[in-house]
Amino acid sequence: MKPPQQTTMSGPVHLSIPALEPVPVQGCKICAALGRQRADARRAGNPSKVTDINVEIRRHHAEEVS
Numbered sequence: 910m911k912p913p914q915q916t917t918m919s920g921p922v923h924l925s926i927p928a929l930e931p932v933p934v935q936g937c938k939i940c941a942a943l944g945r946q947r948a949d950a951r952r953a954g955n956p957s958k959v960t961d962i963n964v965e966i967r968r969h970h971a972e973e974v975s
């Protein structure tokens with residue numbers, strides 16, 4: 910039995926993640942390096958670099974999965 914107020918799946922799925930911030934995977938050397946670069950970029954006040962690194966972190970694992 911489904912609750913009657915459930916309509917389409919249009920609501921946001923992510924709950925507590927504020928921005929596009931993939932978490933570096935433990936034990937992954939690429940993530941470790943990228944995570945360090947991301948921290949450096951953030952400290953240097955370079956949000957576009959942070960975004961680039963976030964994309965890289967996500968992408969190299971996305972390729973692994975498929």
Ligand SMILES: [Zn+2]
Binds near residue numbers: 941
């Ligand atoms: Zn990784």
